[in-house]
Structure formats: structure tokens, C-alpha cells
Amino acid sequence: MIGSDFVGQEQANRVVESFPAVPSVLDGWLERLMASGDWLSFNKLVNLAAYVRPPGPGELLCRALDSRAVSVNREDMVEILGELGDTASVGSIVRAIHSEYGTDGPHYNFCRRCPSALAAIGGDDARRKLSDVTGSGWPNVLRWYAAVELGIEEDLGFDEDEMLR
Numbered sequence: 001m002i003g004s005d006f007v008g009q010e011q012a013n014r015v016v017e018s019f020p021a022v023p024s025v026l027d028g029w030l031e032r033l034m035a036s037g038d039w040l041s042f043n044k045l046v047n048l049a050a051y052v053r054p055p056g057p058g059e060l061l062c063r064a065l066d067s068r069a070v071s072v073n074r075e076d077m078v079e080i081l082g083e084l085g086d087t088a089s090v091g092s093i094v095r096a097i098h099s100e101y102g103t104d105g106p107h108y109n110f111c112r113r114c115p116s117a118l119a120a121i122g123g124d125d126a127r128r129k130l131s132d133v134t135g136s137g138w139p140n141v142l143r144w145y146a147a148v149e150l151g152i153e154e155d156l157g158f159d160e161d162e163m164l165r
Contacts, residue, residue: 007044012051026054034064039071046073050080058086065092068099075109082117090126093117101139111142119149 016022026049033042049057058081065077074096081089097114118126133146134156147153
């Protein structure tokens with residue numbers, strides 16, 4: 001039913017219409033796929049979970065993100081955690097930022113998605129972490145996206161044209 005195409009809202013609706021139990025069993029499926037290392041199927045079902053919103057997938061998605069498995073779609077994972085709005089996922093997103101920039105520099109989409117996810121989650125902890133990322137020591141593009149989410153990019157003297165090059 002899911003096939004090999006991108007999972008969007010329309011397809012997620014069709015899956016739930018055909019199999020109404022999906023929201024209640026999706027976490028178990030994700031758990032088994034993660035345990036077996038079937039990241040291709042896991043990533044696809046995570047995208048389904050983003051639309052279906054089963055109860056409680058945040059902890060499982062944080063574990064997948066924290067695993068740093070090569071085949072985990074980290075960008076999607078961060079974005080979905082932001083959409084879920086679970087404040088418990090702030091630490092995993094921040095760890096993902098640290099691990100991503102520990103070796104090979106900024107990746108544009110990741111620079112955009114991490115601050116966006118933290119802002120979507122909201123709360124004092126997420127705001128504090130965003131503020132930390134605007135400080136020196138981080139790649140400018142990541143600092144700029146964090147500043148944009150906080151609404152302080154002009155205060156910090158960022159030039160949008162320079163950041164988007």
C-alpha cells in the first residue's frame with residue numbers, strides 16, 4: 001500500500017482508510033524495523049507517522065536519531081520531531097547538531113531543519129538551545145537560521161544575501 005514512492009498526506013489517509021489499526025500499531029512496526037536495521041522501511045514508515053500521528057513516536061524517533069546509523073534520514077527525523085512538538089526531543093536534536101558539525105562542516109538542509117524544528121517545539125529549553133547556536137563556534141549559515149527563528153538576525157548583524165550564498 002505504501003510502495004516505493006514518497007509518503008504524503010493523501011497516501012497516509014488512504015493507508016489509514018484501508019487499515020484503520022495503523023495508528024495503534026505503527027510504533028511497534030517502527031520499533032521492529034529499527035531493531036532489525038531495516039532503515040529504508042523505517043524511514044518510509046517515519047514519514048507515514050508524520051501524517052498519521054500515532055501516540056508517542058517521539059521517543060523512538062529520538063533513539064533512531066541518536067543512533068547515528070548511516071541510513072537514518074536525519075534531516076527528515078529532525079523535521080518530524082519538530083512537527084510532533086515533543087519537548088523531550090530537544091536534546092536529541094541538539095546532539096544531532098553537534099554530531100553533524102563535529103567533522104565535515106555544514107550541510108544546508110540540516111542547517112535549516114534543526115533550528116526550525118527547535119523553534120516548532122518551542123519552550124524555554126528549545127529557545128535556550130537556539131540561542132546557544134547563534135554564538136560563535138558554529139557555521140555562519142547554522143547561526144543565521146537559529147537567529148532567524150529567534151527573530152534576532154538583524155540584531156546579530158547577519159546579511160541574508162551573504163548567508164544564502
